[in-house]
């Protein structure tokens with residue numbers, strides 16, 4: 080949602096789908112069905128604001144496909160939310176759940192609003208209003224929302240509470256991303272970043288590279304980046320450069336240290352949004368660089384883990400000849416133009432909807448634990464996550480090797496094939 084006005088994420092999601100539909104020689108009916116969401120809900124949420132006036136917010140929920148299980152996907156609160164962004168994200172969730180081979184479909188939702196300018200009471204009213212409009216169309220066996228941009232476990236708990244009041248019972252599996260102790264899962268905080276590194280570890284084994292002999296550069300220092308760095312360091316790798324956001328100066332900057340960054344020290348300098356104070360990193364002995372310098376570091380591995388649209392036709396040429404792997408922690412960090420160049424250069428890509436599927440996989444575990452009303456230990460959650468991510472990685476890399484496909488295309492082939500088969504088996508197409 081930081082793209083310029085001419086960028087349409089749904090058009091991009093459809094064109095990615097069309098390319099793979101050709102590769103799979105999908106019949107016209109299946110193509111037409113999968114190109115569009117199965118269901119969309121557009122509604123208004125009237126909220127009495129703290130000043131006594133009523134303000135009306137626009138809400139959405141898109142259920143792209145539920146052939147393999149209930150729709151699953153986050154709810155964004157964002158002032159520039161558009162229905163086409165929600166449609167694209169819902170479609171990408173369908174493919175992500177299929178790649179991870181979890182029994183869920185794809186959904187996404189949103190409200191056009193800016194939580195920075197809303198009191199907690201106003202945000203609660205939006206959450207409860209969103210559920211009141213949708214309670215009959217979501218739930219543990221239909222569609223399971225979760226947090227996303229600018230929504231958090233507290234929002235999810237307000238939503239769940241409203242859902243349970245309306246449904247007259249406890250249905251903790253209706254929403255994931257809840258606080259631990261109120262139906263949330265241990266390990267969810269680590270899940271996405273660790274999932275990126277479970278995939279990276281497998282790629283390094285396949286490429287015959289010792290992780291302890293590698294270096295990496297990371298864009299972002301939020302949830303995904305911090306846990307990716309954590310596990311990568313545990314494997315013996317060395318992150319030598321990180322790029323992040325300085326809230327005070329309203330700019331990005333990168334900071335480098337050839338002997339490796341100190342994760343614990345950096346966490347101590349980080350605000351709750353993943354922003355870092357440039358002055359503090361400088362005082363700690365890091366070399367401060369312009370924000371986009373993370374991409375031209377002489378490292379073995381690049382991990383974009385901040386935002387979409389970061390590796391573009393303009394900067395892809397700056398990627399060092401030393402880089403062997405790009406592990407995409409963020410959603411959509413690479414534009415199609417840059418992707419073409421990366422494929423031609425033979426850099427091994429672990430595509431976003433495989434690499435960052437650890438988050439939704441752990442959300443699925445949360446739902447399973449809620450449905451059983453029995454909660455696993457953290458180690459248990461993480462070892463199940465490792466098994467799922469490792470299996471997902473290998474199903475894609477095996478296909479890529481067998482059919483000589485680029486990893487991103489192989490991941491799409493596996494995902495779309497599984498969803499198309501589900502639709503066919505149900506007799507829908």
Ligand code: NAD
Nearest residue numbers: 271299300301302303322323324331353385409410435438
């Ligand atoms: P976050 O808000 O915790 O962190 C984002 C980080 O990016 C922050 O450190 C911020 O300072 C930094 N940043 C912002 N703009 C930047 C810029 N221009 N250059 C460098 N750094 C910049 O977010 P997150 O949860 O870590 O998510 C990161 C990405 O991963 C997003 O694309 C998100 O959609 C994706 N993702 C997250 C999850 C999850 O479970 N958190 C799951 C799947 C995908």
